[in-house]
Amino acid sequence: MTSTMDPMLPRGDWLRLHTLVNLRWISICGQLSAVAVCDRVLNIHLPLGACYLTVILLLGANIIFAMGNPGNRRLTETEALLTLLFDMSQLSMLIFLTGGLSNPFVLLILAPVVIAASALSLYTTIALSLAAAVWVTVVTVWHLPMVLADGTPLQSPDLFRFGFWLSMVTGIAFTSIYAHRVSAEARRMSEALLATQMALAREQKLTDLGGVVAAAAHELGTPLATIKLVSTELMEELRGTPDLHDDAGLIRDQAERCRDILRAMGQSGKDDSHMRQAPLETLLRDAAEPHLSRGRQVHFRVAPASDGAGPMPSVLRRPEILHGLRNLVQNAVDFSRAEVWVDATWTEGEIRIRISDDGAGFPPQILNRIGEPFVRTRRPAERPGYDGMGLGLFIAKTLLERSGARLRFGNAVAAPPGRRRPARTPRGTGAVVDVTWRRELVESEPGPLRQNSPLLP
Template structure:
């Protein structure tokens, strides 16, 4: 079907100039191009996600402090300044609530704002440690959690600033702190409590590091993947721009010889020696039809080369557009083996777009190359989408073609520069916000499915100018 081997001479390919995306292969033998816009996990979006993780970590700290203080004070009988420690926890709660509101109204989160958030967490931890034994408190290991998060989230200068702050806080806690008043009983032996506290501190540190660093790395991987996709799109757009310039220049150059051929054919038709010979008249008629098709293709190139939607387009409906398209394709190729079924339902007003028509022509041409006796075009409606399924009885797609479908120069015909027709089909459908899927049938043949939002086909929708 699309770009598959055939003994039929090569036909004209789609002369369009829009950006494209590569098409991932799926495990069930289908290949799909999701043509909606890429999500944008840029640095700003990644920082927003990471700030949300810091807010979640702060809630975890609030709950952990409440549980730890309750267990130490009421379970182990260690006297703690509950009022002041509760005030620190209340400050963390207020900070988190204000952070949630602040993040919701912020257009972007910067590196410095992440640094400030981590410094506030260090300050809160320092205050709690000051009230509960200072540097002798085994939970001082939680400073390493803040440093690790800073190393993952911040730039180098900000990370070293956080390291300096945590070291200064630790040194200060060795000099100024409120000593713990431990009860004198076997269960409260200082050494035992220290070891148990270190165990809990280590376990808490390890769990929080695994949970939050893993999620932060996932955000960073999403950002890197998106940036890689943007670079790929930029390279493909540059490729399309160069192709568009070449195609536009060729179209202008072809205009003059095509006009000359048209004049010559008209002169031949009026020559008595040729007009009286029926077999020559039929040949002249076929030549004139082919010439008009060439002129139409050249016009399509010029209209599609960066022109705003509306030039060369006209108001119509889904049924009228598809009926006229099928009739034009049949007449241009003298093919009567295209079977058209319209189950779209209630008709909808759209714009007859030249680029979209050329997309459908291209898919039909490739299907016809490998299945001369039967090609089917099925039009359906799924919600607010127009679904066009083009099926054939050809050999189907090779697995390697499915894996690379939609990339330029991916063709099974072994022709240099081949494979651009489908590459450009993907671009047009992607610009319209739709998807393209391709799958093989179980026995023989294949189906290409174009899904197009009706909103972009309506008057006022479509391509960005």
């Protein structure tokens, strides 16, 4: 499956101007309150004129932003970078005026970095992180000290200031990396889940469409047969009139064509009331059918796991099961050399499907990550020209687990030279995927099927 969404595209257009304007109003209120409390309550002498001028600068900029642009406007990457850089510089200037690292609010310099790491590209995050480190260093070396009520300057010991500076720089680096990785992972998962929902919706639509066509073919069978019968009789009666005889033959041929078209279209869905369930082998062949003519031998083996397992179960033809198994078969066919095996067994309590191939298998270093979005599970050399996004197995795993399945990914073990492979080991030498359900989750209820509802009253 391919997608038009690239998880590595710049994310500047994710930030709305309205969001940053609201955050600035909160910042302005906080800064004015902090300066007022220091002056009126704590009796700490500050350069009030310069402090209020710095806050008014931010206030004026926010008013210009709010009034000069629509609130729903989304910022470009460059605009977001410059906006956050301006906010960081304004806050750093206020920190410079109020004691440098002795001011506990110096931690707020991290805020623009966290915003960039969460919503912008890696390069913008690095740029803001470097700017934050530079500003922290500047206010550490140069700043105006806060003066207490008795005239004593409030200064921290040099060792404490160095430790605080080191912790701030380390915190900037760690926070930016951590927030960027977490937000990138969340975006990738969101995009992958969206692709999964689209795949399931498409499968459901195809299944529903097939059901309608199958029901239409069933309901139209009788009138089409009647048309064919009557037209055949007319042909017999009109043998002496060539023109009318040919017209009757045309009617018969077109009726047969309608029947063939409906039958062919019905093969894509098969979800009328009589086909909502199917034997396990039929379900497997339907899931693998689009990949049976792609130049690989696909072998099916369906057998009970033991003598007491009973007859072949009839399972529900749910779209998520069909699409999930189809993706697993597609992955095996894509990366096999010549053969793919689809084995199904069942016991009294479980149904197990194993899909294996004779390819090179999954790379050992990513076995524990198989099923995550945008992880390419095979080596590019195994399939030249393949440019997938690594969503196939994620979609299959998500859909099958939604149906209650347990999945296990691994590689087959080749038999040692001169020795036979143990009977219980997977076939082939490539990748192996085991899918297991509890029977009550996917097995259809026994009993007669209800009649189809007629298309027309």
